[in-house]
Amino acid sequence: MAFDLAEPRYIKETGLEARIARIVEPVAIDLGFSLVRIKITPENGCTLQIMAEDQNGRFTITDCETLSKDLSPVLDVEDPIDREYHLEVSSPGIDRPLVRKRDFERFVGHEAKVELSDMINGRKRFRGEIGPVDDTGVIIILPDAPGGTDPEHKLAFADIAEAKLVMTDKLMDMARADQELHPIDDDETETVEYADADNDVSEEKN
Secondary structure (H helix, E strand, C coil): CCCCCCCCCCCCHHHHHHHHHHHHHHHHHHHCCCEEEEEECCCCCEEEEEECCCCCCCCCCHHHHHHHHHHHHHHHHHHHCCCCCCEEEEEECCEEEEECHHHHHHHHCCEEEEEEEECCCCCEEEEEEEECCCCCCCEEEEECCCCCCCCCCEEHHHEEEEEECCCHHHHHHHHHHHHHCCCCCCCCEEEEEEECCCCCCECCCC
8 A cells, every 4th residue: 555645644733733734734745754743832932843754754854954944935925923933843753643543553562642532431541552453543452451341442543632652662672673774874863943033954963
């Protein structure tokens, strides 16, 4: 099956972040990238964080720079943020957000934290192993389920508000194996920041 850059994200932004996502996503797709997440933080006064990846779930310094340079003029024209801000483009990282069906499928067997939009059976937060995935949702297997109860919980994608991987030795081993297959120069970083005021570039080590 071909990699779908525009595969729907089950976890989406709201408000201003959603508006910016609608601006950013077409630009990312045109460059061969998938948008992962948009987030506005008070860091450095105001920072617009844009997280993206290629079809292999990676994002190099060159990819960051390419997306940053193409996005900057578009954001200048659209002007979605009414104050000075810093533009920060980065990779998803190791303990990445899980925002699409394919993310859960890729990390079956790894540990994740999932928060639902509303409580289900008195519970809103789940932390456990990612189990089988289908078109409607994912099974999370709880390690601390009380005796006599089913540790497997089927969570519908439509009900998930936020999900991300938990940093574990198993996840680190997977990241090291990927790094060995696709080495990144030690001098490279996977985050690029642009100051909105003067468009100077500052690179941040991961």
